[in-house]
Amino acid sequence: MKAMVLNRIAKIETNPLKLTSVALPQIRKGNEVFLEIEACGVCRSNLHLIEGDWKKYGLPPSLPIIPGHEIVGVVKKTGDKTRNVKVGDRVGIQPLFKSCMKCEYCQEGRENLCDQAEITGETAQGGYAEYICASEDFVTAVPDSIDSEHAAPLFCPGITAYKAVRASEPAAGRSVGIFGIGGVGHLAVQFAKLYGSRVIAASRSKVHLDLAKKLGADNMVVYQESQGQFLKSLKKEEGLLDSAIVFAPSDQAIDTAIKSVRKGGTIVVGVFGNVPEFLFYEEKTIRGSVIGSRKDMADLVKLAAESSLKIVVEKHRISEANTVLSRLKKSEVEARAVLVP
Ligand SMILES: [Zn+2]
Ligand SMILES: [Zn+2]
Structure with missing residues (x-):
């Protein structure tokens, strides 16, 4: 598949993201689903990661990495143990890619505080790509009333x-x-x-x-x-x-x-x-306050569908990610830029 890959931390003006052909992500566990990505929001966090501002927090732990953590896509394949998500469902992935499900925070329903949490596009491969695999337990269904470009920003901002x-x-x-x-x-x-x-x-x-x-x-x-x-x-x-x-x-x-x-x-x-x-x-x-739990995510998507929430987006191809991030750095993006494959 095509993806925008970061091989080396560098200033965004040097176009550090390279459009690259990479291997398709594979379902590795029974509870995972394989998505065709329809939209991925561009976040200031992505910029910090790419430019090395977060080296002091140990991010990214390794390179190369595909950034992007506000993703909506359609399920194309499911693992043999999925229970809630089926082929054809449209779902979103938030920055909380997965957590341990065992620690005190996960048990309390505050899994966004889990010490073992994986972050989409930072410790796990992200959404500036055509496809992604994720655990069905960490994706959230997107209602038909919100299209993918407008739904993607719900998953981080x-x-x-x-x-x-x-x-x-x-x-x-x-x-x-x-x-x-x-x-x-x-x-x-x-x-x-x-x-x-x-x-x-x-x-x-x-x-x-x-x-x-x-x-x-x-x-x-x-x-x-x-x-x-x-x-x-x-x-x-x-x-x-x-x-x-x-x-x-x-x-x-x-x-x-x-x-x-x-x-x-x-x-x-x-x-x-x-x-x-x-x-x-x-x-x-x-x-x-940092992102939210899976329940917060589901509650928010429901609220967005029921209210007249206006999600302001501009749309670009994933190959334009460097330019979009440069504009974001200069505060030239009105609200949210979204990348489509
Ligand atoms: Zn974000
Ligand atoms: Zn945990």
Whole structure:
């Protein structure tokens, strides 16, 4: 099959992904399914992996690797022990490729925290390809009402946004600031609205703020390098917030989000970053959120099918992955780019 393969960590401008003919993935266990991929989203995490930003976290553990972890495809073959998934089903694969199913986290239904978890496109081969094999226990059915290009982003930005919004304790009458609008943020705005929250979008990009407005954000505040200036504008327009969610990968954004929340409020951090200062006497709660469990994934797909969620995508061929990632790096992608074989 054709795949975009990373053989060597390098800056995206040097086109490190090479369109390569590789062996078809094989079903190796009875509970595995073989998918023909119809769409795979392009995530900022893919960029970090390719450029070596995550070497410090041991990622990728080995090369070559096929990146891509928000995948939708059609089942073409099944192992002899599959019970729930059959040939012809359309399913999605999220970053959580599989987990041990035995540890305390897996037993508690928080398998996204499993120490043995495999991550699609990082520790296991990913979706910038024509085919993939996965365990039937870690794929999620996609309803007919959502096509594959729009469904693919549900499997990373969707689950990330959904779980982070829930962690922010959304409710009618409560305000939430969303720091970083893009693939994840544009969905978080909509989930927070579904829960009835007042949504304040913060981004340095006008394109992203316009998008947030279009998707129902109640107010938009331009994120500025000067934290004092930003907080001044926020306090003038909104006052301090009940909660904030950070998807912008910057220590300063995390610090600004913490300072944007009233005493006793909650800050959800959904990206790598440091908390520069934490004042215990303000009784704020800082909470991490990373992807989600299989149940979260299924709940989210159901919610997406039942609501008028707008998943904003642009479509490209997998061979264009380097260019798409370069544009993502420059914040030129409006919301989510999706690759099709
Ligand atoms: Zn992702
Ligand atoms: Zn486990």
